[in-house]
Amino acid sequence: MCLHPPVFAAFSLLLLLGGCKDREITAYRAPKDPPPAMSGALAAENSPPGPNPAQPNSPGQAMASTPVPTASGTDLTWSAPATWTAKPNGAMRKGSFSVKGEGAEADLSITAFPGSTGGLLANLNRWRGQLGLAPLGENELDTNSVHLDVAGLQLVSVDFAGNTGGKPTRILGAIVPNGSDTWFFKLMGPDTLVANEKPAFLEFLRTIRSR
Amino acid sequence: MTPITKQFRDFFVSLKLTVVLIALSIILIFWATLAQVHLGIWGVQEKFFHAFFVLEKIPGTDVPLPVFPGGYFLGGLLLLNLLAAHIYRFKLEWRKTGIQLTHLGVILLLIGELLTGLFQKESQLRLDEGESKNYSESDRIIELALLDTTDPNFNEVVAIPEAVLGDGESLQHPKLPFQVRVQNYYPNAMLQRRDQAANSPPAIATSGIGPQVALIPLPLTYKPNERNAPAANIELIGPEGSLGTWLVSPLLGMPQTLTYQGRTWEITLRFKRFYRPFALTLLKFTHEKYAGTEIPKNFASRVRLKADDTHEDREVLIYMNNPLRYAGLTFYQASFEGDHTTILQVVRNPSWVLPYVSCILMALGLLTQFGIHLVGFIRRRSAKT
Structure with missing residues (x-):
């Protein structure tokens, strides 16, 4: 089998073709975007603090359709109480549970992001903001949070009660630095239901392990 | 036949070529399977299969060097080889109908894969x-869109592909009253509010949300469940000088606006849109x-x-x-x-029907071929007894 120069010439042409990429700048007339739908606007309520210029008219809507890098390091594991029902994780979550009781439902989300995602205080204040509570100062951090050492992981857990849409709402949360990532465990729902679940939530936090 | 033509013919009809190409394909698939750990499925398809050559950068430079034949090259040559061998050795015999049909199926399958690779969107x-929604969005390809939103009924869009942004050059388009200069471009980056990001470098952006945002470059991710979120600082320059620098990223979600010469513009880095x-x-x-x-x-x-x-x-x-x-x-x-x-x-995918046709042809061909052998075998047996 012998390759003749014309064969090489043909291969070179193929090589040139292979180098071509989609680099064309296009100009076109497009219809205006239809007005956004209202549902699903809270899909990204648990994403780390980031710029959100959409706040005046559609909080969350802007972030809901955009990708956010999630953590890529080692995963955490946990075991949830049998009374909690697992839900599909979706694109953002590492774990997701529905906690039901007293005819109401609370949502437990587990998310993870690379880096410190703005730091502990910013993230706790983000949660407080969701409940309509005033942000904490640096010096109020210790009195409003509890440090837990669970199998070598340093957890900061909080219990915030406030209001959403005029309804009493509570967040039980824990922030867990794991390697270069930060993990968020957040149980949010009606005040009394979440308050009743607190012992189960704390027990749940004690099952968290680094894989 | 001239010696050159004969040389061409012998090269393309050679069974040795088939064996070499199949062996190279095995190596390519093995290599690509290993590379998938780092590149992910899309990266591997692009680098190994939807390419004529596997390109590697010369260490320390940005110069790509072809190091191995890619999927298009091997598949294309296999197709030529199969076609040439068929034309050269073709004999109209009913005993060979099965083999002819099967090979026709393989040829169609190769053509179908080529067309799919080229035209599937x-x-x-x-x-x-x-x-x-009257548009769908790419899940990987990014574009910088500059929209003239002045007219209440429609937007005039100029879309600049990510590949061009990566060059970091100044761009001028006849539909734009300003020049677009890419100050810097990051293929994957995270954004944080500046007041919450300690020790972040000073902002390059001067307009829009940019000055309040800290940009943290991240390594490219190739995981199937993660997407890269590029970011760039884009300066718009009119005849009278700079109009400002905007930080853009799909993470920002909402576009940023500017008014220039009585017209309202939006600037956004978004996933490429396909309007319908x-x-x-x-x-x-x-x-x-x-x-x-x-x-x-x-x-x-x-x-x-x-x-x-x-x-x-x-x-x-x-x-x-x-x-x-x-x-x-x-x-x-x-x-x-x-x-x-x-x-x-x-x-x-304009060629979606081809794999179905080729599978039917191959199945028919194999059935025919085995059928012919079976009939011959039964005949010989009954002749003996």
Whole structure:
């Protein structure tokens, strides 16, 4: 089998073709975007603090359709109480549970992001903001949070009660630095239901392990 | 026949060529499988299979060097080899009908894969319940869109592909009254509010949300469940000088606006959009699970299809294995988020029918070939007894 120069010439042409990429700048007339739908606007309520210029008219809507890098390091594991029902994780979550009781439902989300995602205080204040509570100062951090050492992981857990849409709402949360990532465990729902679940939530936090 | 033509013919009809190409294909697939750990499935397809050559950069430089034949090269040569051998050795004999049919099937399969690779366009349509969209979006390709939104009825769009942004050059387009200069470009980056990001470097952006945002470059991710979120600082320059520098990223979600020469512009880095002459509205998303488990049983989207140009206006139910085929596009139920958001995969593949035809041909060919042998065998046996 012998390759003749014309064969090489043909291969070179193929090589040139292979180098071509989609680099064309296009100009076109497009219809205006239809007005956004209202549902699903809270899909990204648990994403780390980031710029959100959409706040005046559609909080969350802007972030809901955009990708956010999630953590890529080692995963955490946990075991949830049998009374909690697992839900599909979706694109953002590492774990997701529905906690039901007293005819109401609370949502437990587990998310993870690379880096410190703005730091502990910013993230706790983000949660407080969701409940309509005033942000904490640096010096109020210790009195409003509890440090837990669970199998070598340093957890900061909080219990915030406030209001959403005029309804009493509570967040039980824990922030867990794991390697270069930060993990968020957040149980949010009606005040009394979440308050009743607190012992189960704390027990749940004690099952968290680094894989 | 001249010696050169003979040399060409002998090269392309050679069975040795077939063996070499198949051996090279095995190496290519093995190598690509290993590379998938770092590059992910899309990266591997692009680098190894949808390419004429596998290119590697010379260490320490940005100069790409072909190091191995790629999928198009090997597949193309295999196709030529198969065609040439067929034409050269073709004899019209009924005993060979099966083999001819099978080979025709293989030829069609190769052509189909080539056409699919060249012409298939995939994008995604993500709809919340009640939401309408007349465009789908790429799930990987990014574009910088500059929109003249002055007219209340439509937008004039100039879309600059990510590949061009990566060059970091100044761009001038006849539809733009200003020059676009890419100050810097990051293929993957995270954004944080500046007041919450300690020790972040000073902002390059001077306009829009940019000055309040800290940009943290991240390494490229190749995981199938993660997407890269590029970011760039874009300076717009008019004849009178700089109009400002904007930080853009798909993470910002909402576009930033500027007014220039009495017209309103939006600047946004977004996933590439493909506009359609019709709109889909998600009426209802249903998500059933097997009782007592989290295993999905069925997920379905009831959508309303409304075309701009024709009088088409109907409801369609899209569910697993039951896509909507319309206007040369196929809408598959691909994924979902929560209980009220559907994600449809939108595929345009003009050659989608070829693999089916080629499989039928191959099956027919093999049946014919084995049938002919079986009949001959039975005849010989009955002749003996």
